[in-house]
């Protein structure tokens with residue numbers, strides 16, 4: 001590759017590229033970071049500076065960067081083939097990975113449909129749910145129920161079931177209609193109630209909605225245990241279980257979006273295990289390939305799969321697919337990553353790190369401008385507020401969260417906030433020493449920015 005200086009690269013980037021979720025006017029005026037390499041839990045920029053990857057390269061990296069077992073698996077796969085289509089053909093890697101995945105997902109799930117991102121995995125879940133009812137001659141069941149503050153990806157179907165105004169409102173004319181239930185956001189309860197005296201009134205709203213639209217709802221879609229992009233909103237104990245029970249009672253399919261939570265992030269392999277919930281359909285992506293390459297999967301029960309079987313002329317086929325479905329390189333990374341979970345006893349070894357994180361966060365929770373710290377497993381959201389007592393937020397345009405993350409960067413740590421929620425979601429491979437470093441830097445940065 002032609003060697004370009006930092007300045008040449010930065011100038012070219014700013015002249016040519018449009019970055020995701022980025023106000024490019026600010027970007028063009030900032031000193032941008034250009035990552036060239038990675039090693040373990042660190043990212044290294046073109047100037048050789050090292051940064052702890054505090055958000056797992058957007059919630060993807062599981063075992064760290066340049067993990068030798070995953071690197072080797074991809075290289076070995078390259079000696080065979082980089083890509084062949086999954087439409088009408090198969091390949092050994094995908095067959096092996098499917099077997100490994102179906103061993104670890106909730107055991108009602110018996111089939112896997114591959115794609116390449118979280119949004120596509122959700123899009124597929126939605127289409128499968130709709131067509132399941134259609135194929136069974138019950139096409140009146142075509143309403144989707146989702147939550148305020150939900151985020152399921154950026155394609156139109158996924159946006160339709162999303163519920164974050166600033167991301168989604170503009171596209172309203174393009175979206176299909178959904179019915180929204182309250183977000184289980186206890187800190188700012190939509191119903192003006194307090195947990196636990198509310199007795200999970202927000203989940204009872206789901207019951208009301210399903211009763212109101214009895215026989216018309218295809219599926220309820222949820223992010224289990226934590227609404228991630230909505231602000232790391234952890235749901236109160238019992239919420240997921242109750243929602244699943246209600247869906248079942250109304251004969252409504254339960255779709256769980258484990259794109260952010262899957263593969264150990266919450267301390268268990270999948271977040272739904274915390275409340276022993278078994279979905280009808282489940283979407284995963286991000287960590288499935290160890291965070292190496294684009295890969296996603298949508299799982300269904302046998303009952304759903306069976307509804308798509310029929311004679312060719314019956315047109316029950318699931319007419320959906322993507323060019324890079326089950327790409328062999330991504331699949332090789334996925335197999336290597338799942339082997340590491342077993343060989344390195346990742347989930348077992350994670351527990352003391354989670355305890356350390358939990359203890360360390362107590363100091364941060366006490367800070368004057370920290371409204372609430374929400375955490376499940378290794379996923380932490382720190383909500384900053386102007387006034388701790390009234391919960392009044394900082395003005396949106398102050399970009400307080402972004403300024404805290406810029407301050408953290410001076411300590412050699414990369415974070416990306418969700419407005420004024422500081423997100424900590426390091427790779428599962430983070431060490432106890434690095435957790436301590438991360439917490440100390442975050443505490444100091446919050447103080448510097450909010451107490452100035």
Ligand SMILES: Cc1ncc(COP(=O)(O)O)c(C=O)c1O
Pocket residue numbers: 116117118119120122151152153154223228229257258259260261285286
């Ligand atoms: C819960 C959830 N679903 C879906 C997505 C979309 O995933 P992707 O960005 O891979 O399309 C995300 C991404 O953050 C997510 O957190």
